[in-house]
Amino acid sequence: PDLPPHVIVIFGARGDLAGRKLFPGLYRLASAGWLPAEYAVIGTGRRAPGSDDEFRSSVRRAVAEFVHDVDEDVLERLVERVSFVSSSAEDGTDLALAVREAEAALGSDVQRLLYLAVPPTAMQPVVGMLGRTGLADRARLVVEKPFGLDLASSRELDHVLKTVVSEDQVFRIDHFIGKEAVQNILALRFANRLFEVAWDRHSIASVQIDVPETLGLEGRAAFYEGTGCLRDMISTHLCQLLGFVASDRPAELDASGLTGAKVSAFASLRAFDPARTIYGQYAGYRDEHGVDPSSSVETFVALEAWIDNERWRGVPFYLRTGKSLAEGRRSVTLRYRQPDHEVFAGEPFPHELLLELTDDPVVSVKLRGKRPGPDLTVAPVTLTLDFADDFPHDEPLEAYERLLLDVMHGDQLLFSHSDEVDLLWRACQPLLDHPPPIQPYAPGSWGPQAALDLPAGGWRLGQS
Ligand code: BG6
Numbered sequence: 001p002d003l004p005p006h007v008i009v010i011f012g013a014r015g016d017l018a019g020r021k022l023f024p025g026l027y028r029l030a031s032a033g034w035l036p037a038e039y040a041v042i043g044t045g046r047r048a049p050g051s052d053d054e055f056r057s058s059v060r061r062a063v064a065e066f067v068h069d070v071d072e073d074v075l076e077r078l079v080e081r082v083s084f085v086s087s088s089a090e091d092g093t094d095l096a097l098a099v100r101e102a103e104a105a106l107g108s109d110v111q112r113l114l115y116l117a118v119p120p121t122a123m124q125p126v127v128g129m130l131g132r133t134g135l136a137d138r139a140r141l142v143v144e145k146p147f148g149l150d151l152a153s154s155r156e157l158d159h160v161l162k163t164v165v166s167e168d169q170v171f172r173i174d175h176f177i178g179k180e181a182v183q184n185i186l187a188l189r190f191a192n193r194l195f196e197v198a199w200d201r202h203s204i205a206s207v208q209i210d211v212p213e214t215l216g217l218e219g220r221a222a223f224y225e226g227t228g229c230l231r232d233m234i235s236t237h238l239c240q241l242l243g244f245v246a247s248d249r250p251a252e253l254d255a256s257g258l259t260g261a262k263v264s265a266f267a268s269l270r271a272f273d274p275a276r277t278i279y280g281q282y283a284g285y286r287d288e289h290g291v292d293p294s295s296s297v298e299t300f301v302a303l304e305a306w307i308d309n310e311r312w313r314g315v316p317f318y319l320r321t322g323k324s325l326a327e328g329r330r331s332v333t334l335r336y337r338q339p340d341h342e343v344f345a346g347e348p349f350p351h352e353l354l355l356e357l358t359d360d361p362v363v364s365v366k367l368r369g370k371r372p373g374p375d376l377t378v379a380p381v382t383l384t385l386d387f388a389d390d391f392p393h394d395e396p397l398e399a400y401e402r403l404l405l406d407v408m409h410g411d412q413l414l415f416s417h418s419d420e421v422d423l424l425w426r427a428c429q430p431l432l433d434h435p436p437p438i439q440p441y442a443p444g445s446w447g448p449q450a451a452l453d454l455p456a457g458g459w460r461l462g463q464s
Helices: 016-032 052-066 072-079 093-106 120-133 151-164 180-191 221-225 228-246 255-267 399-408 418-433
Strands: 006-011 039-045 082-086 111-116 140-144 170-173 204-212 277-282 300-305 317-322 331-336 352-356 362-370 378-386 438-441
Touching: 006 016, 006 093, 016 052, 016 072, 016 399, 039 093, 052 072, 052 082, 082 093, 093 120, 111 120, 111 399, 120 140, 120 151, 151 418, 170 399, 170 418, 180 228, 180 352, 204 228, 221 228, 228 255, 228 300, 228 317, 228 331, 228 418, 255 418
Parallel strands: 006 039, 006 111, 039 082, 111 140, 140 170, 204 317, 277 438
Antiparallel strands: 204 331, 277 300, 300 317, 331 352, 352 362, 362 378
């Protein structure tokens, strides 16, 4: 309610992300009453514009498909503020005119929000156009990942961005950070001494960040063929999870505090080693519609990472993700060391903290407890925290919904700074220069055989 009027421009408005996440996110914000009292949404992109009516129908369809229990009145109030204007990287004249008219109609102090849901190759030309047309002036720019395609192109993009806007206008979005369960990692670590003190190489033997997906391409062949798994998931989502798990306590829980903590962890991240990385491609990928029949794009990555700092020296981090795998999960596992001096008899078994990054976070700790009975022996017990039980009345925010709201409030806490992006590309660059050989895997499996043996002791997921 205290937000100024907004003109929200969505580039790539007919694309997959807009339909799946952005319009549904705007709808949910509208239904919660969290959008500004006055706003207009302009969709833009290259494709034949059709009329505003056709575009509005596509927004209605997208919301109906991806939101349960749609309130028709709320949806109509959103849709009537939506229009479509075509634009391209070469020509943004009509768009600039439409934005200025929409702003004039909303009064003074209108905030301009430009959401760039375009593929990495289109990003830099579009940003150039925003500069030339003056659209970038005073605007907040939401930039979708991946930010460039490698270290060099990301630096170029960053250079162009900085000639057009300042860093405090740029919101590099990584929707994993918008997830409640990911923010909960900060809460667990820094609000609970129990975890804070046992979160380093003295207590932890290894870490797994495991995000298998059952989904295949979902009609996104054009994007995926130009991107691949490393850029789509590892350099962004999984590395950001790594940042949340591995960083030191931020000086303050604000954008500069959290960025500073992540940047210093990423500065100690050893460049990924192609010899300790497995690339896979699921059988049948090359037959997918729109995929090059001889494509060598990886749909699976598993790798070993090291953070060479005081906290983590000697602790391996295993990252794994891929398409068409056996299960869809987002999970982090911290495997603890065994006690220094074992006084209980019996086989040691994993003592782990498990974070299931589902919509309602589930956290569990595998411990050892005394087995009831006459002997003083221990057996596995599990301590589980299920947020759906603890907060039955609080609705979790969907990631994009949360992040869109943060952009409107100008809060950069949950967005990535250019220094983080630069350090993460630096870590990924050896894999781009010397990609490991692609190994085939069966859809519905856990990836190539070689990846199963990467962590000593195996992966937690997929072990029966
Ligand atoms: C997107 C990737 O950023 O994240 C997709 O482009 C991936 O390939 C998706 O499937 C996973 O996100 P979520 O929130 O559905 O786990």
